[in-house]
Amino acid sequence: MTFARKGAAAAALTMGIALALSGCALDSGNSDSGSGSEGSSSGGGDSSNLTVTFLPKNLGNPYFDTSSKGGERAVEEFGGTFAEVGPAEATPDAQVSYINTATQQGVGALVVSANDPQAICDALNEARDADVKVVTFDSDTNPECRDIFVNQADAEGIAKVQADLIAEQIDGDGEIAILSAAANATNQNTWIEMMEEYLGSEYPDIKVVETVYGDDDDQTSFDKTAALLQSHPKLEGIVSPTTVGIAAAARYLQTSDFQGKVALTGLGTPNQMREYVEDGTVEAFALWNPEDLGYLSAYTAQALIAGDITGEEGDTFEAGDLGEYTVGADGVVLLGDPFVFDKENIGDFDF
Secondary structure, three states: OOOOHHHHHHHHHHOOOOOOOOOOOOOOOOOOOOOOOOOHHHOOOOOOOOEEEEEOOOOOOHHHHHHHHHHHHHHHHOOOEEEEOOOOOOOOOOOHHHHHHHHHHOOOEEEEOOOOOOOOHHHHHHHHHOOOEEEEEOOOOOHHHOOEEEEOOOHHHHHHHHHHHHHHHOOOOEEEEEEEOOOOOHHHHHHHHHHHHHHHHHOOOEEEEEEEEOOOOHHHHHHHHHHHHHHOOOEEEEEEOOHHHHHHHHHHHHOOOOOOOOEEEEEOOHHHHHHHHHOOOOOEEEEOOHHHHHHHHHHHHHHHHHOOOOOOOOOEEEOHHHOEEEOOHHHEEEOOOOEEEEOOOHHHOOO
16 A cells, blocks of 8 residues: 555545534434344344444544544434543543443444453443444454444554654654553554554664653643653654644644754644644644544444444445445455645645
């Protein structure tokens, strides 16, 4: 998979990355289902119960605010009832009570970004036993805990685009550090492992000196950035594969003597990163469209509820404006390739 910027731009635009965000307020209430259903794993269930509850890693996170807007728009399109619930902090056990409540309320589907691959599995399987369809997105659980995982992009591709960006920005030589989210975040850990392997093989003169965790908290990530730069005076660059982390790190660099001296890249949203790109603090970063991710996840939930798919490899379904998708191996649906944002194109996007 290649990630030339012009090629990535074309791919992203065909995926509808320029969809406008809705300005609607999220419905925080859940609707009860009055119907029983037949086993979740068999593809049965109440096909009329289109109550879809989104459970992101945490609330108040701009990335998940955007994905939930996409989910809400999709649910409105297919005539369902949308809700968003979640913890204030992205901790491994914080999501369990919300899963249990949604199960008791009899929602048709849960769409979850997991804070831990295993910690919420028992609760999710209890939901599935109660005929709730379970879609994970952004960050997966163990496969036996859900019906389908909607992956924002291939893990290898996400790792590669970030490694190539930092290598380009530091001329392929020097010390770098990684500012991640929570230590148990399955998606970040996978990307970091692949990134380190790719850097080792393709950029042997780049050394990852430390990986730190900002817990997807703005102030913690800001403080971790400061600590990295104090601990590693020869640091050439930072990679932050989390939207909260990269924005906090950029804010620190912008207000310090390190602006223009230490490169920063990773995964961010255009609206968060615009000022840092325009003033030169950040040269380029990557992401998929989180609104599209939420939109696709909601349509995946609808297809499961309707019995159009069961999560088997080869299943196909229609996802509204995004077109047809096919379920791959291990019950994974792939949104598409990452997109690289820089000073030339960031003004074209609003999310």
